Amino acid sequence: QKEVEQDPGPLSVPEGAIVSLNCTYSNSAFQYFMWYRQYSRKGPELLMYTYSSGNKEDGRFTAQVDKSSKYISLFIRDSQPSDSATYLCAMSPYGGATNKLIFGTGTLLAVQP
Amino acid sequence: GAVVSQHPSWVICKSGTSVKIECRSLDFQATTMFWYRQFPKQSLMLMATSNEGSKATYEQGVEKDKFLINHASLTLSTLTVTSAHPEDSSFYICSPGMDYGYTFGSGTRLTVV
Numbered sequence: 275q276k277e278v279e280q281d282p283g284p285l286s287v288p289e290g291a292i293v294s295l296n297c298t299y300s301n302s303a304f305q306y307f308m309w310y311r312q313y314s315r316k317g318p319e320l321l322m323y324t325y326s327s328g329n330k331e332d333g334r335f336t337a338q339v340d341k342s343s344k345y346i347s348l349f350i351r352d353s354q355p356s357d358s359a360t361y362l363c364a365m366s367p368y369g370g371a372t373n374k375l376i377f378g379t380g381t382l383l384a385v386q387p
Numbered sequence: 388g389a390v391v392s393q394h395p396s397w398v399i400c401k402s403g404t405s406v407k408i409e410c411r412s413l414d415f416q417a418t419t420m421f422w423y424r425q426f427p428k429q430s431l432m433l434m435a436t437s438n439e440g441s442k443a444t445y446e447q448g449v450e451k452d453k454f455l456i457n458h459a460s461l462t463l464s465t466l467t468v469t470s471a472h473p474e475d476s477s478f479y480i481c482s483p484g485m486d487y488g489y490t491f492g493s494g495t496r497l498t499v500v
Contacts, residue, residue: 282428308489317393317480317491318431362431366485374421375482375489377430 277301280363280378289387293350297363297378300344304365304376307339309348312360312380321361322348353385389415393481393492400471400499408466408495410481416461417483422454423491425478434479437464471499 280297287293295309306325310318322337324330330337336349346365350357360380390413400406410420418439423431435445435456443456453475455467468475480494 278430280430306485310491315397315478315494315496317494319491320489323489364431364489374433374436375423375431377432379428379430 275300277376278363278365278378281381282379284382284384286384286386287353289353289355289385291353291385293348293353293357293383293385295348295350295361295363295381295383297346297365298344299346299365299376301365301367301376302341302344303367305368306366307337307346308364308366308375309335309337309346310362310364311357312362314360318362353383355385355387358383358385389483389487389490391481391483391487391490391492393495395495396493397496398498400497402472402499403470405467405469406471406497408468408479408481408497410464410466410492412462412483412487415483415487417464417487418458418461419484420458420464421482421484422456422464422466423480423482425480431480435466437466468497471497473499475499 278299309322312318327341334351338347362380363378364375392411420437422434425431437443437456437458439458445451458464481492
């Protein structure tokens, strides 16, 4: 079993839709949770970063962490064609410069105009 | 925010040759740099961690003699793929880690023919 599971998609939605992206994980030691957006042949861009359980909102993006269920989500409101990309979840068991990130395989999202 | 400059963005090389990839921290000094690899349709996987002034540490299964990592200064970390083979074709990317916002370089697409 992989430490982090993510539905690879592809996920296709119409412009303006609410998008829900999810990851599950097995390691209860994970404390830091990130969502990245990656355009084709580019490096990942950090969208959201949360610590432990709870919600965090930034513009059209909302990240949720449920540690009891080992489940994290990213919601995108009013989705735009420019949101079309691969979305990666990542997590880490502890902070500091010596940590390493465990990534999901990414979900390919296509927002249709 | 922390900016990491990675070069080259893409490279094609012949089997058996060596390729050097550079990551430079432009507006900060990094004592540590994390090197990841991403094969098509797979998640980013940590390969190794470079440390300024000391030897790099490698993840299990990564050949240290094949992937030479050097952290020459607080602003430069390099990854050299020696005697590259087609199976080394991948997307290589660096990150300075949590202390610098979990940012990533733009990545290097390596194709070995």
